[in-house]
Amino acid sequence: MKLDYPEVVDEVLKLMWPRKMKLFTAGPVACFPEVLEVMRSQMFSHRSPEYSALHKDTVLRLAEFLNAKKATVLLAPCSGTGFMEASIRNAVKLGGKVLVTSIGAFGDRYAEVVESNGRKAAVLRKPLGEPVLPEELDEALRKNSDVEAVTITHNETSTGVINPLRELAKVAKERGKLVFVDAVSSMGAIDIRVDEWCLDIVFSSSQKAFGVPPGLAMAAVSEEVFEKAKDVSDRGWYFDLIALREDLVKGWSTPSTPPIPQVAGLNAVLRIVERMGGKNSWLKMYEKRAEKIRIKVIELGLELFAKPGFYSPTITVVRTPMGLRSSDIYRSLRERGFEIAMGYGPIKEATFRIGHMGYITDQDIDDLFKELSDVLRNLKSR
Numbered sequence: 001m002k003l004d005y006p007e008v009v010d011e012v013l014k015l016m017w018p019r020k021m022k023l024f025t026a027g028p029v030a031c032f033p034e035v036l037e038v039m040r041s042q043m044f045s046h047r048s049p050e051y052s053a054l055h056k057d058t059v060l061r062l063a064e065f066l067n068a069k070k071a072t073v074l075l076a077p078c079s080g081t082g083f084m085e086a087s088i089r090n091a092v093k094l095g096g097k098v099l100v101t102s103i104g105a106f107g108d109r110y111a112e113v114v115e116s117n118g119r120k121a122a123v124l125r126k127p128l129g130e131p132v133l134p135e136e137l138d139e140a141l142r143k144n145s146d147v148e149a150v151t152i153t154h155n156e157t158s159t160g161v162i163n164p165l166r167e168l169a170k171v172a173k174e175r176g177k178l179v180f181v182d183a184v185s186s187m188g189a190i191d192i193r194v195d196e197w198c199l200d201i202v203f204s205s206s207q208k209a210f211g212v213p214p215g216l217a218m219a220a221v222s223e224e225v226f227e228k229a230k231d232v233s234d235r236g237w238y239f240d241l242i243a244l245r246e247d248l249v250k251g252w253s254t255p256s257t258p259p260i261p262q263v264a265g266l267n268a269v270l271r272i273v274e275r276m277g278g279k280n281s282w283l284k285m286y287e288k289r290a291e292k293i294r295i296k297v298i299e300l301g302l303e304l305f306a307k308p309g310f311y312s313p314t315i316t317v318v319r320t321p322m323g324l325r326s327s328d329i330y331r332s333l334r335e336r337g338f339e340i341a342m343g344y345g346p347i348k349e350a351t352f353r354i355g356h357m358g359y360i361t362d363q364d365i366d367d368l369f370k371e372l373s374d375v376l377r378n379l380k381s382r
């Protein structure tokens with residue numbers, strides 16, 4: 001396409017990218033070049049047959065990836081928190097009670113979402129760095145037998161801990177509860193089997209492990225949730241799951257305008273998964289990348305924050321060495337062209353985070369650690 005005002009493009013790009021930066025963020029993350037390429041396309045109507053074909057193909061590919069054949073896969077124009085709110089608004093009665101398991105900041109956010117939507121949260125909170133264990137969930141459910149649902153943060157992005165989702169879901173289902181899973185920073189990077197593990201709502205955002213720009217959220221929703229939602233009176237409009245499913249069934253679209261470029265981007269990623277040899281090869285890439293980063297952290301004499309055995313596949317949280325500040329490490333790396341993530345919440349200065357989602361090469365990792373080693377040496381000698 002011919003540009004009439006090429007300088008406008010330069011001006012905006014200069015605002016966003018005054019200089020080169022390699023991203024090791026917690027999200028948004030660097031996107032696959034193929035994703036960015038398809039997202040450059042001219043827009044078209046979300047009520048056109050072309051959009052329906054794109055939406056349908058993306059939903060079917062995502063359903064395959066999530067082993068969600070019985071559940072309904074929905075795409076919505078929002079970030080992951082939209083589906084967090086939707087889970088409460090659609091599947092818990094007004095004034096009803098939810099058991100929120102919290103292993104960090106995003107578990108705490110779920111409790112806030114529950115309370116701010118007029119439901120009650122009973123919170124099972126673990127010390128930072130630890131997961132929830134199945135026996136702890138069982139005990140909490142024994143004490144709170146009146147809850148309608150359990151929420152689980154699959155991967156706690158603030159502490160770098162992955163919860164044993166399959167085992168936790170089993171406990172909750174045995175006690176007859178709905179299971180809502182915040183998979184914002186795990187979906188796309190580790191196996192999630194929606195039907196087999198009987199998960200009721202599992203949601204994520206485009207800007208995390210799928211390596212797509214922000215603006216699109218996706219969820220798999222069980223039949224049980226749609227049944228329950230019929231009796232919930234204050235579902236609202238924007239996050240009404242029944243309405244979202246109706247538009248899906250009617251015409252492979254959404255009630256309000258979807259972020260078409262992000263849907264195209266997600267479609268491209270799911271095709272890359274296929275080209276890489278399928279889901280297992282793709283997930284292996286994430287596993288190997290996380291392992292490489294953990295080894296390099298330990299080689300630098302640093303300590304991991306998460307409890308051994310529960311290391312996140314998408315973000316490595318590192319204890320800040322004694323006498324240093326995580327904000328100084330973050331700033332020094334940025335000056336050298338590498339953006340990591342600061343610590344989050346109460347462990348903001350005590351930790352720093354290395355995100356490993358999206359488009360990252362082996363060379364990028366080697367380069368980051370070369371710089372990190374140098375930064376630590378300089379900061380210690382100050």
Ligand SMILES: Cc1ncc(COP(=O)(O)O)c(C=O)c1O
Pocket residue numbers: 026027079080081082106153155156157158182183184185204205
């Ligand atoms: C575990 C977790 N849950 C929820 C969120 C919120 O997601 P979003 O910003 O897409 O609404 C995040 C964002 O980092 C997250 O890491």
